[in-house]
Amino acid sequence: MTITTVGTSAADIEHHYDLGNDFYALWLDETLAYTAAKWDGIPREEPDATALPRAQRAKLDHHLDLVGARPGDRLRLLDVGCGWGAMLAHAGRDGQGGRDGRVAEAVGLTISPAQHAFLTARALPGVEPRLESWEDHRPDRPYDAVVAMGAFEHFATAGMTRAERLGGYARYFEACHRWLRPGGRTSLQTIAYDGVADGSGPVGEFVGSDIFPSARLPRLSEIAAACDPYFSVVALTASAEDYARTLACWSARLLRAREAAERLVGPEGYRRYRRYLRASEVTFLRGAATLYRIGFRRRDEPLRLPV
Template sequence: MTAPADGANLFTADRTAVAAAGIRHHYDIGTDFYRLWLDPSLTYSCALRETPGDTLEIAQHNKLRFHLDAIRAECAGAVLDIGCGWGSMLRELSETHRVERSVGLTLSPAQAEFIRAAAYSGVEVRTENWLHYTPDTRFDGIISIGAFEHFAQQSDTSAEKIRVYREFLDRCRGWLTGHGTLSLQTIVYGNMSRQQANSFMQREIFPDSELPTLAEIITAAEGIFEVRSISGGRLDYAWTCEQWARRLRAHRAEATALVGADTVERYQRYLKLSAMGFRMGKIGLFRLVLQPCTSRYFDREDRAA
């Protein structure tokens, strides 16, 4: 599938190189550093608290289960994880649900190496942008957690962002079987605009990344996916960032020995600002379960026949 002509300038080699560089800037700082303050599964995205007594580890497992249930992983034969991180979802697909084939996409060589070393049964990991990926099979489910935030760039207009998101969703639709489901989790702008976003976050933490708005996602999905369910997790993410910050403070000396005092200070500031942003509603978190529009599916099958 190729990009639409009116958005061709949005899908250049330079653009994808910038995206990869931004991911490496953040995620390839070192797995041992992240291991100090993430939960044991190395799940680096918003957790899901179901009870006030949930620990971070339990809440992260709840989040994984939410997305696995959304795509009906227990009866899936093939699943794609776009933005697979250190592979916590891929491990669940392999070891808990015994999915025959799971593919993970990441732009971080360090994460890909970590997953390959685990040698999960039926799991393939690729250091590849979704724009360059051409699957050789369709998937019963696609999961994407925390990757959508990196698809657009800070220089994009809202219309350009929507074209990028629509291209992503259209490709996902084409990669799914007729009964497939996309489970998407992403940070969004809340009650602030991009002009009000913290320059420290844009410059030092997630360079060349741009958050979507919920309206942009819904607009991009029109005619491609129906929204089966949508749930907010803004306060869950505030709590998650606070848990990470607490753990990083507790391991400050070890973290400093690994990455240096400046980096530790930068991450502590990032986690504090993020927690505050979620608490104040400046940024939000949504989990969307998306079902392909039936009319598009039958149109495509009719053409194939």
């Protein structure tokens, strides 16, 4: 089976996620969300055992709000880069005839075989997990909404020129436009460079080479240029703090689970992840990178913009 990606290759994704679902489950929370949580109003003194899942669910609800999914709407949703199914489980939890169901059916795309196997075994009602890149996705019916959290970071690689990155990002928004019904909405949560021009420097090199080989983050100006023909931006927030706090939480949880983690991935694997989580936290605290959450409304007809 071929997986098409202009960005992070399927082999590099496998390198990251195939450390094993059990390893990630040790330090993520019960939702298994592997992207920044949303911490507004959650007190610092609340223990992470309750605070982290609460903040993760607040993030998932925020994305459902961004795509206009209200209780009872029973939408058809696409989750691009669905991970272990945090959104798929959350959105549809009351979906099967329940009063509060915002989503009745959902498709989740991942290019990690380990995640796909996990989701298939999870057998969430109304959910179709697919081992497929967004570039190969050809749905037989339109979606009402598309969400993508933590996947856009993989849609370009370090060796690309700005023009190549913009081309790849524009193809993504063009695909979202094609997948959505008229008036449909999409949301994006992505890390982006902020106070530095690119990922050069020790932190970027470590995360890029050791953890996500050849990763290349976007800048806001690139996202804006790529989406403009297809979507109108309806909401945008930036919060480096949300990622820094999430990473601090994951780091503390991994520290507490050290013995079990070393059994699963060995002492070197454990150390590498502790360093990666800490280095990433520092990247956000220093303002080198930030986190955007963006809501978009589909334009009826793509705009032809002057070049």
